[in-house]
Amino acid sequence: MGGSEPLLSTIAVLAGVIALVVDGRRALSTAIVAVGLGLAPTAASIGGGEALLVLLSSAAVALIAGVAARALASRASWVAGLDPTVPVLAPRQQLFGPRSVRVFVAAISLPAASWVSFNVPVGAVAVVQGLLFPAAYIWTCGALRMVVARTVADVAIGAILVSLGSGVGWLVRGGSDATTGLVIASALPPFVAAVAGWLAGRHSHRAAALREPAA
Amino acid sequence: MNVYAVAAVWLAGGFAGTVLVRTLRLKLLAVVSPLTGAAGTVFAAVGPHSSPALASGMLSLDRAGQGLLVAAAGSFTLAILLARRLDGSEAATCGLVGAATVFALAASSPVLWAIVLLAGIGALAVRWIAVAPSRASLAAGRIPTAGAAALLGAAPFLPVVGLITGPRPEIAAGLLAGGVVALLALVPLGGWATGVLASLRGIEMAPWLLFLAPAVLLIAERVPAATTAAGDSFGKVLLSAGLASAVWGGLQGLMAEPRLRYGRLFLADLGLSAAAIGTDHPAPALAGGFLILLTHLTLAPVLLQRAGGAWEGSQRLAWIALSGLPPAPSFWARFLLLQALVQVGSLELLASLLAFGLMFFVSVRGAFAPGPAGSERRQALEPAQTLRQALVWLAVGAAFAIGAAPGAAISAVFGG
Numbered sequence: 310m311g312g313s314e315p316l317l318s319t320i321a322v323l324a325g326v327i328a329l330v331v332d333g334r335r336a337l338s339t340a341i342v343a344v345g346l347g348l349a350p351t352a353a354s355i356g357g358g359e360a361l362l363v364l365l366s367s368a369a370v371a372l373i374a375g376v377a378a379r380a381l382a383s384r385a386s387w388v389a390g391l392d393p394t395v396p397v398l399a400p401r402q403q404l405f406g407p408r409s410v411r412v413f414v415a416a417i418s419l420p421a422a423s424w425v426s427f428n429v430p431v432g433a434v435a436v437v438q439g440l441l442f443p444a445a446y447i448w449t450c451g452a453l454r455m456v457v458a459r460t461v462a463d464v465a466i467g468a469i470l471v472s473l474g475s476g477v478g479w480l481v482r483g484g485s486d487a488t489t490g491l492v493i494a495s496a497l498p499p500f501v502a503a504v505a506g507w508l509a510g511r512h513s514h515r516a517a518a519l520r521e522p523a524a
Numbered sequence: 525m526n527v528y529a530v531a532a533v534w535l536a537g538g539f540a541g542t543v544l545v546r547t548l549r550l551k552l553l554a555v556v557s558p559l560t561g562a563a564g565t566v567f568a569a570v571g572p573h574s575s576p577a578l579a580s581g582m583l584s585l586d587r588a589g590q591g592l593l594v595a596a597a598g599s600f601t602l603a604i605l606l607a608r609r610l611d612g613s614e615a616a617t618c619g620l621v622g623a624a625t626v627f628a629l630a631a632s633s634p635v636l637w638a639i640v641l642l643a644g645i646g647a648l649a650v651r652w653i654a655v656a657p658s659r660a661s662l663a664a665g666r667i668p669t670a671g672a673a674a675l676l677g678a679a680p681f682l683p684v685v686g687l688i689t690g691p692r693p694e695i696a697a698g699l700l701a702g703g704v705v706a707l708l709a710l711v712p713l714g715g716w717a718t719g720v721l722a723s724l725r726g727i728e729m730a731p732w733l734l735f736l737a738p739a740v741l742l743i744a745e746r747v748p749a750a751t752t753a754a755g756d757s758f759g760k761v762l763l764s765a766g767l768a769s770a771v772w773g774g775l776q777g778l779m780a781e782p783r784l785r786y787g788r789l790f791l792a793d794l795g796l797s798a799a800a801i802g803t804d805h806p807a808p809a810l811a812g813g814f815l816i817l818l819t820h821l822t823l824a825p826v827l828l829q830r831a832g833g834a835w836e837g838s839q840r841l842a843w844i845a846l847s848g849l850p851p852a853p854s855f856w857a858r859f860l861l862l863q864a865l866v867q868v869g870s871l872e873l874l875a876s877l878l879a880f881g882l883m884f885f886v887s888v889r890g891a892f893a894p895g896p897a898g899s900e901r902r903q904a905l906e907p908a909q910t911l912r913q914a915l916v917w918l919a920v921g922a923a924f925a926i927g928a929a930p931g932a933a934i935s936a937v938f939g940g
Contacts, residue, residue: 397662431692468642494676500643504647
């Protein structure tokens, strides 16, 4: 591995925390950028330029797909829509809000990913240990964001984190199909971003249609 | 036709079905989706297939996967024809989930397998949340997607065969078992399925019930061979969660209101099949699992509909087909599963027998429950639905035909 392990891990932790706590209309785009950039150094140091290209392309295509789907949906004819950023249920009064829960999740993901990285050897050909932290941290953040999800956007962000984290984890595992696995895992974020963008665009169209008669 | 083409046919058929329903305003055109998919699957190139957990081999659909897809497509077609209300999106959902199932059944890479399951269950969850935003549909967005994430998380640690030191085999087997338990809605992660069954129409639940759950069960059967280094950890988790699901599903089925009774029985049967897979006896477990799947693929479209009305008699007979008594197909299915479970130990045998007894009483309650009264009966007896009634009788007849020749049915659908 070329890069400094602590530096790669720190970048991944920053990316994971951003992707976990981000909320609102731009949450998905922010999470895609954060995770793409957060895992890029790890992918580059393990898989070289090819892996870096796959990861960054996935993030870029996901961003474009999200924006394009949103624009397309806002021009389509009116249909009842679901806003991916609105909680499915009205939250109860509680001491800690959803973001506090996610910060807690980010904190407990640290020791979990650290334990996996240093105690579980991976490798299809040669066994490696201690390199899995960035991927394991992003995967744990994603899985836990799904578990505490309140909106469709939360599930979408979780799916993106999990797929990119697993893709880089597969790269660390190595073997003849290492890059193929990363390509497969990287195919999900554009699909997820397009669906979320479509839902958001359709909802904004409905919101505009509802505002018009009132005005 | 290769796997990519088959998946593309499913997707194209799904979206064509939705467009046709919306433009021509003829709801029955939604059948274009499963029928196109089935036609594409029939022409699929069939080849040998290894467990995705072994992380080796080519992307290819085997005979069992092909048979399952065609049978599920037929079952979904029947569900569409019998559904009282459709909005057209069911066709697109079927196409999407069908395409995901094609890849899941053909995948030999653990990454591809988990990614397509995540995409399939994620698409379904979004649909469920859009149709009925509630705590139940939100749980359906959280738990099975997290299960698919667990399968994806296991990928870097696979395969775990041969001499591997450290906790890697246990981590891999644990993630795989957790993922399968969540996706099959087994105890303790099965609450999401009963919640969705209670809050959504049967046709909304059908893609999970007819495509994803059978596909996960079929693939789960191939996992133990790829996790030998973990001992039988995967099997033990599946055995205990499956038996607990079967007993719990039976108990809940006895107490459930009529419209939820079938869902509970399906989950109990799914639990039993998963438990049998968890034993060390794959031959009877696989045959019993195939028969359970065939029985439910035949009867689910009938029993997912609202009870009573013109279909009351046929629905009662469908419940009898699920009783576990000969000549019902469920008798042979549960008998084969018992053959696998009886070899594990006395506690497992006791739990299986208890589950069988409970499931028998659930189906008896279903068969002899009083029909809907008052306004519900008047609603149910609306226009004459001769064709639909004939289809229902055909499905029930097919179920008893499976019971009469179980071996031939398995060979015809899943290959020899």
